[in-house]
Amino acid sequence: MIAGVLLDLDGTLYVGDAAVPGAAEALARLRAARLPFRLVTNTTSRSRAMLVERLRGLGIAVSAEEIVSAPVAAATLARDRGHAVVAPFLPEPALEDLEGVTLTGGITGSNNGRPTAVLLGDLGERWSYALLQEAFDHVMDGAELLTCSRDRYFRKGEGLALDAGPFVAALEYATGREAIVAGKPSGGFFYAAVRALGKGVRPESVVMIGDDLRSDVEGAQRAGLQGWLVRTGKFREGELAAGSIVPDRLLATVADLPAAVMLSP
Numbered sequence: 569m570i571a572g573v574l575l576d577l578d579g580t581l582y583v584g585d586a587a588v589p590g591a592a593e594a595l596a597r598l599r600a601a602r603l604p605f606r607l608v609t610n611t612t613s614r615s616r617a618m619l620v621e622r623l624r625g626l627g628i629a630v631s632a633e634e635i636v637s638a639p640v641a642a643a644t645l646a647r648d649r650g651h652a653v654v655a656p657f658l659p660e661p662a663l664e665d666l667e668g669v670t671l672t673g674g675i676t677g678s679n680n681g682r683p684t685a686v687l688l689g690d691l692g693e694r695w696s697y698a699l700l701q702e703a704f705d706h707v708m709d710g711a712e713l714l715t716c717s718r719d720r721y722f723r724k725g726e727g728l729a730l731d732a733g734p735f736v737a738a739l740e741y742a743t744g745r746e747a748i749v750a751g752k753p754s755g756g757f758f759y760a761a762v763r764a765l766g767k768g769v770r771p772e773s774v775v776m777i778g779d780d781l782r783s784d785v786e787g788a789q790r791a792g793l794q795g796w797l798v799r800t801g802k803f804r805e806g807e808l809a810a811g812s813i814v815p816d817r818l819l820a821t822v823a824d825l826p827a828a829v830m831l832s833p
């Protein structure tokens with residue numbers, strides 16, 4: 569019995585600038601069936617408010633509370649770990665979701681004190697040697713290395729583009745430190761999303777649907793959820809065929825919901 573659904577955004581509900589056909593209808597059917605859902609994303613190129621607007625433009629009406637995002641989770645993680653001053657290395661729009669911490673250095677270029685943590689995101693083409701060097705300096709000075717994700721790549725046009733992961737790996741390699749992940753595939757992120765689905769909802773009765781074998785499927789499975797893979801977005805037949813991660817279910821697209829949910833034991 570499925571008690572709730574978590575859905576990835578990029579590559580699952582939309583690809584590039586277009587909604588996956590049937591995505592809006594699939595969410596409408598979930599609402600009609602009163603099956604609680606949350607949208608869970610590692611995206612840091614947009615704030616949660618901007619994601620709500622973007623989805624509205626694609627015909628998908630959701631509230632900010634229905635989106636569980638990595639930057640929001642990262643702010644919580646930073647505060648929980650006692651970091652009051654954080655150096656952000658993620659796109660500007662995400663900064664408004666970093667509540668309760670003072671930002672210094674990084675992409676702000678400001679000096680509001682010495683950071684006790686650095687936070688990475690998918691800075692994309694804004695990465696520079698100088699920014700990587702600054703993050704490296706902070707970590708070597710004792711700052712903790714936090715990241716919204718360690719996703720390897722995302723779908724961009726017909727190809728794939730470097731996500732945050734390769735830059736996280738570079739800093740880990742240089743510093744000998746291991747990054748702490750705030751978003752998918754961390755267990756804490758999935759548990760927070762499951763809690764957001766409602767009281768008493770158990771991880772094992774929740775389905776996570778996404779296009780990333782590691783962050784979506786494997787991460788969910790490790791947290792005790794079901795991990796379902798869609799054949800959209802960054803999906804590559806060869807990666808699935810490698811067989812190291814086996815989805816609990818394979819959907820052609822998110823439009824196969826909720827019929828697929830209802831048919832699931």
Ligand SMILES: [Mg+2]
Pocket residue numbers: 576577578579580778779780801
């Ligand atoms: Mg995705």
